[in-house]
Amino acid sequence: MQLNAPQQAAVDHREGALLVLAGAGSGKTRVITSRIAALLKSVPAEQVVALTFTNKAAREMRDRVMEQVGRASAKGLIVSTFHSLGVRILRREIERLGYKGNFSIYGEADQRRLIKDLLPLRRQERGSAQEVEEVLARISSAKNRMQTPETFQPNRHDECDLLTAEVYPRYQQGLKACNAIDFDDILLLTLQLFASHPAVLRQYQQQFRYIMVDEYQDTNHVQYCLLRELSAIHGNLCVVGDDDQSIYGWRGAQAGNILDFEQDFPGARVIKLEQNYRSTGRILAAANALIEHNPGRHEKRLWTAGEQGAEVVYRCCDDGEDEAMAVVAAIHRERYRHQLSYRDFAILYRTNSQSRAFEEQLRYENIPYVLIGGQQFFDRKEVRDVLAYLKVFVNTQDEVNLLRILNYPKRGIGESTAQRLIALSVERQQPLWELMQGGDLAQPLGEKAAQQVEAFIQLMQRYRRACRHGERLTATMEELLKELRLEDELYRQADDPKQARRRVENMHEVVNALSSYCEREAVPTLEGFLEKVSLLDRDEPLRNNKEEKLKQDAVVLMSLHSSKGLEFPCVYLVGFEEGTLPHSKIIDEGGDIAEERRLCYVGMTRARKQLMLLGAARRRRYGRLQPQTASRFLEEIPEPLVRREGQAEATLSSPEEQQQQASDFFARMRSMLKEEKAETS
DNA sequence: CCGGTATACCTTTTT
DNA sequence: GGTATACCGG
Numbered sequence: 001m002q003l004n005a006p007q008q009a010a011v012d013h014r015e016g017a018l019l020v021l022a023g024a025g026s027g028k029t030r031v032i033t034s035r036i037a038a039l040l041k042s043v044p045a046e047q048v049v050a051l052t053f054t055n056k057a058a059r060e061m062r063d064r065v066m067e068q069v070g071r072a073s074a075k076g077l078i079v080s081t082f083h084s085l086g087v088r089i090l091r092r093e094i095e096r097l098g099y100k101g102n103f104s105i106y107g108e109a110d111q112r113r114l115i116k117d118l119l120p121l122r123r124q125e126r127g128s129a130q131e132v133e134e135v136l137a138r139i140s141s142a143k144n145r146m147q148t149p150e151t152f153q154p155n156r157h158d159e160c161d162l163l164t165a166e167v168y169p170r171y172q173q174g175l176k177a178c179n180a181i182d183f184d185d186i187l188l189l190t191l192q193l194f195a196s197h198p199a200v201l202r203q204y205q206q207q208f209r210y211i212m213v214d215e216y217q218d219t220n221h222v223q224y225c226l227l228r229e230l231s232a233i234h235g236n237l238c239v240v241g242d243d244d245q246s247i248y249g250w251r252g253a254q255a256g257n258i259l260d261f262e263q264d265f266p267g268a269r270v271i272k273l274e275q276n277y278r279s280t281g282r283i284l285a286a287a288n289a290l291i292e293h294n295p296g297r298h299e300k301r302l303w304t305a306g307e308q309g310a311e312v313v314y315r316c317c318d319d320g321e322d323e324a325m326a327v328v329a330a331i332h333r334e335r336y337r338h339q340l341s342y343r344d345f346a347i348l349y350r351t352n353s354q355s356r357a358f359e360e361q362l363r364y365e366n367i368p369y370v371l372i373g374g375q376q377f378f379d380r381k382e383v384r385d386v387l388a389y390l391k392v393f394v395n396t397q398d399e400v401n402l403l404r405i406l407n408y409p410k411r412g413i414g415e416s417t418a419q420r421l422i423a424l425s426v427e428r429q430q431p432l433w434e435l436m437q438g439g440d441l442a443q444p445l446g447e448k449a450a451q452q453v454e455a456f457i458q459l460m461q462r463y464r465r466a467c468r469h470g471e472r473l474t475a476t477m478e479e480l481l482k483e484l485r486l487e488d489e490l491y492r493q494a495d496d497p498k499q500a501r502r503r504v505e506n507m508h509e510v511v512n513a514l515s516s517y518c519e520r521e522a523v524p525t526l527e528g529f530l531e532k533v534s535l536l537d538r539d540e541p542l543r544n545n546k547e548e549k550l551k552q553d554a555v556v557l558m559s560l561h562s563s564k565g566l567e568f569p570c571v572y573l574v575g576f577e578e579g580t581l582p583h584s585k586i587i588d589e590g591g592d593i594a595e596e597r598r599l600c601y602v603g604m605t606r607a608r609k610q611l612m613l614l615g616a617a618r619r620r621r622y623g624r625l626q627p628q629t630a631s632r633f634l635e636e637i638p639e640p641l642v643r644r645e646g647q648a649e650a651t652l653s654s655p656e657e658q659q660q661q662a663s664d665f666f667a668r669m670r671s672m673l674k675e676e677k678a679e680t681s
Numbered sequence: 682c683c684g685g686t687a688t689a690c691c692t693t694t695t696t
Numbered sequence: 697g698g699t700a701t702a703c704c705g706g
Contacts, residue, residue, distance in 0.1 A: 053695095108695095248695075248696085251695065350694075412682070413682095535696085537696070559693090561693090580693095583693050585692080620697085
């Protein structure tokens, strides 16, 4: 297929800043890969950098460039995520900032643990889970705004902000003491490195002569600054994106970056791609009608030379189960009518918890499906526990993880012993690892505990040494799991043997991942493995990653966020209700409705041939059945563009609902009685 | 120190 | 309806 005129213009652009405003389905990826291919004809590959947000996007882009220019010409080309590039730079340069090269990368679980331990230091009340979560979010957002512990400006009238101001410096010190950095630090420290070491910056400026950025609308302020620094000399920055698809504002992305590009990089050329090659006319018309309700966009109107296609349908179902049945029925029907494969269908939802009803229905009907995202592999406790051992082997300063495994599996080193060790470590100004190694702990800890600690540290030393030899990594790890008897531990903990088996499987999946990493890599190291694992996209479980999953012939289930960048012949956008599609959290807390609208727009524009919107008249939320109303976005798409089907009313009549009402009544009575009691006593 | 049960809280979206 | 924490008894 040939490039159209604006696409070609973007590919041919060479020097200076370029903004490509690429509407959904306008052949954006093709433009980027073609432009890289064109550059490689006259520029050494190692001077070209393409940055993406997900590993999958990076891999895809790299593959497509190689298809066009061949493996040899692409050698040295950097296609990577922002975070991978950051880590790559930091591994080489971080000692200039006072960290050591074997630093750990802390995910949310590690961060939470660290903050949790910090909170009670300052306050008598113990840090509740909510508080930890809130403080963590604020620290992260501060980092995204480039506020350090020193420059953080709390809102004086905001309790939580003041707490954050106290915790933030300690948190950052804690990280450094553990020789660890968090996800936001990856980018922030890279930027700080550049600021404090101009010579280092210059070196990278000279190396990266042509910089391209995909999904520019998702960049946050730190990423923007990095790009500005790196392109400062030559100005060869080409960014591609679509402000209408900016859906990561909650994570600090600034759609302003793409709206202000022309002011930030004077002389920038702007090219709009508005011809859509993906969806039918009717789907585009509906999506356009919706997105036009958003203020302050780059004016853009998608059009297609293709056919009008089938009607877009909205269907109101009785409840969640009915909705699932309707989708499955539609899949059966369309598959038969148009000779489609299962993989041609996608079910998209706002929250991951919505997947359950569809999974059940699909399983019931024996339809193969794949679930993308959701409960993440690396968030699972059993996986994190194993990884914690590996992290400590690499970085013995990593006390967050050291404390995590100190008594896992249970080895008689309980909470009080741990606290005594920590106190001792503070008192003697000695890292925990050294303290435990030093022996002589019988007095402070007691004979028995000291013995257990001794045994623990012996074991750790032994395996730490064994891990140095890259050859036997996998075998060493297998031995470790065996010696720790983690499998038994998992069976003992779980109350359901099936659940236990799943956990054991997950644990072994880590070993499998390590094994396949070792096979792939020329010089495998534990460090390298952990780095890979830390930087994985949320929804690629190690080996059978997103692509492999998509290749199977199965219906795809995923969140609207995960769906960005993908396309399917038939899309079912479910939960089209107030409180779900504009999510209640956003409605209640005065969040950004426009972003919800964009999310909806992203979902709609994934569809090539057929788009169906579904909602329910009542739905179970937190286990309660509640009446629902149609999403406000439905009204924003005028009648002829979306055909309304089904008109279930929110009537309360089923036996289940009556029972629900009764139990609600008794719950109210009980709580009233409790209050009365409290008053009288 | 451990394992059990009661409980509170919760659900956005994720590199 | 599910998980993470709290508290209590052994």
